[in-house]
Amino acid sequence: MNGVHDMGGMDGFGPIVREENEPVFHAEWEKRLFGLAVFAMRGAGINIDEFRHAIERLEPRRYLSPYYDRWRMAIENLMVEKGVITTAELASLAEPEQAAPAAAPIASPLPRVRGAKARFKRGDRVRARNLNPQGHTRIPRYVRGKTGIVRSDYGLYVFPDTNAHHAGDYRQHVYSVEFRARELWGETAPARDTLRIDLWENYLEPAERKTASRARRTR
Numbered sequence: 001m002n003g004v005h006d007m008g009g010m011d012g013f014g015p016i017v018r019e020e021n022e023p024v025f026h027a028e029w030e031k032r033l034f035g036l037a038v039f040a041m042r043g044a045g046i047n048i049d050e051f052r053h054a055i056e057r058l059e060p061r062r063y064l065s066p067y068y069d070r071w072r073m074a075i076e077n078l079m080v081e082k083g084v085i086t087t088a089e090l091a092s093l094a095e096p097e098q099a100a101p102a103a104a105p106i107a108s109p110l111p112r113v114r115g116a117k118a119r120f121k122r123g124d125r126v127r128a129r130n131l132n133p134q135g136h137t138r139i140p141r142y143v144r145g146k147t148g149i150v151r152s153d154y155g156l157y158v159f160p161d162t163n164a165h166h167a168g169d170y171r172q173h174v175y176s177v178e179f180r181a182r183e184l185w186g187e188t189a190p191a192r193d194t195l196r197i198d199l200w201e202n203y204l205e206p207a208e209r210k211t212a213s214r215a216r217r218t219r
Helices: 028-044 048-056 067-081 087-093 181-185 212-217
Strands: 125-128 147-157 172-180 194-200 204-206
Touching (some): 028 048, 048 067, 067 087, 147 194, 181 194
Antiparallel strands (some): 125 147, 125 204, 147 172
């Protein structure tokens, strides 16, 4: 789905401050929440893609909360949706301003799976499909419609767009695709910079190659 969570390649969020010797957890409550989230996911049959989708569905001002606050709100919403607790029970345990109802989950269309055989190989030119699904997806907006080169094939993995909605795992090949920075962000980007992105096969299509004669006709 498109939302505030898909902020890769966007400007205006301030500098990224790198913390030297950053601890795994900054506070005791973060450690406890991490354990609670893992326990809750296992107990309620929540998979990692479903959990990510719950975070995506938070309203923008809630999504921009600290990292583990997003985890808390996502788990709370999933517990209500799974019937583990009720909305009233949740409200009795938190301050009203902490409540963060999320948008209802909407499944993505079923993928175009062609079986276990890889469609692409190292060196192939591919284009990221211009997809705008309502459900969960792992294809960033800034790469959609852009052309890159397959650099490696990681093998078969569960397709997150369907796994998030318990609509089947639809295992397919995942590729590391290299994009030129200028392909993604225009001529003001550094000419030598590239970016590699892991993309499922269903996100990709072959990129047309211009033949020599066609290239001459377009000059």
